[in-house]
Amino acid sequence: MSDAMQQKVREIAGLIEKRLADGAKEDTVQLKLNLRISNSMLYLALGTLLYKGSIELSLTDLGYQVRKAAAPRQAPPELPSSLNSAKGPAHPGPRRSAQGAAAPLAPPGPRSSAQGAAAPASAGDAQIPADGIQI
Numbered sequence: 323m324s325d326a327m328q329q330k331v332r333e334i335a336g337l338i339e340k341r342l343a344d345g346a347k348e349d350t351v352q353l354k355l356n357l358r359i360s361n362s363m364l365y366l367a368l369g370t371l372l373y374k375g376s377i378e379l380s381l382t383d384l385g386y387q388v389r390k391a392a393a394p395r396q397a398p399p400e401l402p403s404s405l406n407s408a409k410g411p412a413h414p415g416p417r418r419s420a421q422g423a424a425a426p427l428a429p430p431g432p433r434s435s436a437q438g439a440a441a442p443a444s445a446g447d448a449q450i451p452a453d454g455i456q457i
Contacts, residue, residue, distance in 0.1 A: 334359060334366075338357070338371060341353070346390075348389075349388070350368070350386045351385050376390065
């Protein structure tokens, strides 16, 4: 996230905290309309406040009710600099073959029995792929 966007999220988070100052509760729909902000900015600011332990959320019919936390929790740990940078977290990139080319992603082969041959599936058996998710 850019520095300008981080500053804007912090600004909106501050406005939300001020609105909840005296034990007030507000619905997310009302916060969005009153602050004249997008859903994205609202939920980024709410996420920031939740992470700090400053607010509590409860589910309503149209969104969430936001209120100041009864007892702020201990300050959360700082994010690693790789997660807090404008570049984003480090990512290893695609898998590479020994020659340096991107390795193709192939679907898993058929399951095999203990003898190494493919196990026949009967009509009543559920097909379970290698990732373990039953189809």
